[in-house]
Amino acid sequence: MIMASAVAVSLVVPASAQQATAPHLYMFQFKIAPIAAKAYIENPQDRTAPNRKLAEGFGGKLLGYYLYPPGEFDGMTIVELPDETSARAVAMTVWATGTLEKLNLVPLITADEWKGVMEKAKQTKGVYVPPTETKQ
Numbered sequence: 001m002i003m004a005s006a007v008a009v010s011l012v013v014p015a016s017a018q019q020a021t022a023p024h025l026y027m028f029q030f031k032i033a034p035i036a037a038k039a040y041i042e043n044p045q046d047r048t049a050p051n052r053k054l055a056e057g058f059g060g061k062l063l064g065y066y067l068y069p070p071g072e073f074d075g076m077t078i079v080e081l082p083d084e085t086s087a088r089a090v091a092m093t094v095w096a097t098g099t100l101e102k103l104n105l106v107p108l109i110t111a112d113e114w115k116g117v118m119e120k121a122k123q124t125k126g127v128y129v130p131p132t133e134t135k136q
Helices: 034-042 048-057 084-095 111-123
Strands: 024-032 061-067 075-081 100-108
Touching (some): 024 034, 048 084, 075 084, 084 100
Antiparallel strands (some): 061 075
């Protein structure tokens, strides 16, 4: 049973829009299902190695694995992966096990990349008209 997921973040640049040659960082946040909680109680275990193996199986690297139950989520992983398709495949692989109640995936960007997002938004200022300003 592998755990992964991520929280939804507004205005995040998709990893596919990031530089094609650099690996991408992703955060997976997860909430374990009762069946997994039961398995942990019956067989206490450290899931770092299986998570590392999963990331490596998709050409990636596990950078962090953290647990913080109970709450909206029980833990998170930070993973470096080659592309967004790989990240979504990791999520699908884990989700298909049925051991999670909740799984979120978020591409992470650096402060410098976020600055680029702001600069691009500034260049297109005025292109979008919000519904509050639309007159028919």
